[in-house]
Amino acid sequence: MSRPIRVLVAKPGRDGHDRGAKVVAAALRDAGMEVIYTGLHQTPEMIVEAALQEDVDVIGLSVHSGAHLPLFRRVIELVNEKGLQNTVLVGGGIIPSDDVRALESEGIGKIFGPGTPTAELADWIRTAVTTRREDA
């Protein structure tokens, strides 16, 4: 039996609703994953430190504030700084396609637009984590 996939779900930035992040967290739990939910108003520093302590396979970031570029980039930078390159990064939110392309080339594994079926997200994560664990 392989160990369950561990996912950190975080909501960086200043905007105040986390319904979307909570729905995703619950869906990934229902898909058999261990989901660490960290709540609102997380700084990239808090997120990456939590990911380190929790030894997660995946960091999922939900961003709706428009500040996605600096937030995601800072997370990528910190993940590299702390030696957590093996962590799969995924994002969700309303993000313009140019920015999606940029972020996916800079280290975010995939960005999911609003309304993505949660089953699709879970499947993508499962595949990505399986590949990373085999490589490790």
Add this chain to the structure above:
Amino acid sequence: MGTPGHDSDLLQPLLDGDRRALARSLTLVESRGPGFRNLLRGIAPRLGRAHRVGVTGAPGVGKSSLVAALVATARNNGMSIAVLAVDPTSPFTGGALLGDRVRMTDHVGDEGVFVRSMASRGALGGLSTATGDALDVLDAAGFDLILTETVGAGQVDVEVAHESETTLVLFAPGAGDAIQAMKSGLMEVADLWVVNKADDVRAEKVRADLVGSLSLHEPPDDLEERVVLTSAKDGSGVGDLLEKLCARRAELESSGARGDLARGRIRRRLTAAARDLVSERLLGSAADSLIDAVVTGERSVHDAAEDILRTDDGGRS
């Protein structure tokens, strides 16, 4: 950055206080991954420093909030502190939603604090085995105080209480009544009873009711002192609670009770670990011939069980 590449290299960085090595060690022992026995063997001589405190109580009484408040107060007193927050695994999907961190996130950059969430059944080999091993790893990493939070629902908490030296059972106005705690067997394992949300006017009545119910069942002489009012919200009583925790630790040490507690824990864990080993063997092919022998009436089940203990395990380390 000196990050260990393989799980077999975790021991030294763990003992040296490397946080990533600590996080990975916890994963290793929790999942019973390759080399977990070696790691636990390696830390064995380094155990016994931390005060292991269990924190339990009904959903919503403020366990995580109080743990966060204790962390802040302990840090102000120069103590390092680790938190193990255990939440239930869904028996249907194997997944878990671990949400206690929401209340504990404001210690970034402080090496004296470490928080880990654990799913109750992500643990192969049972919760008490896994929490016991995880607590050993945190102990070896050098923390002064380890707080284990479990959601108050009975058996899980009692198991975790047995892995702790001191157990706090929390109550609060509107949640977590004494009757429920009595039924679940939690009252017996409590060392300190905490009425949280003391900023709520109804807290005093909760305290009085609690003292009333405890007085009915062979209460300790110092019962009143062992019931503590706290507010995780405004911080009142938290310093007092930490003082009581430290005093209890000192008392356990000087009376020799701490050693007895450790022996009791080890006895339980030894039993659980031996049971796991036997279960593993029963999955192997050696069990088939024993089952055949019982089927044909050559051996009784009890004879076969003794045979299992005599079976060579094929030289596993």
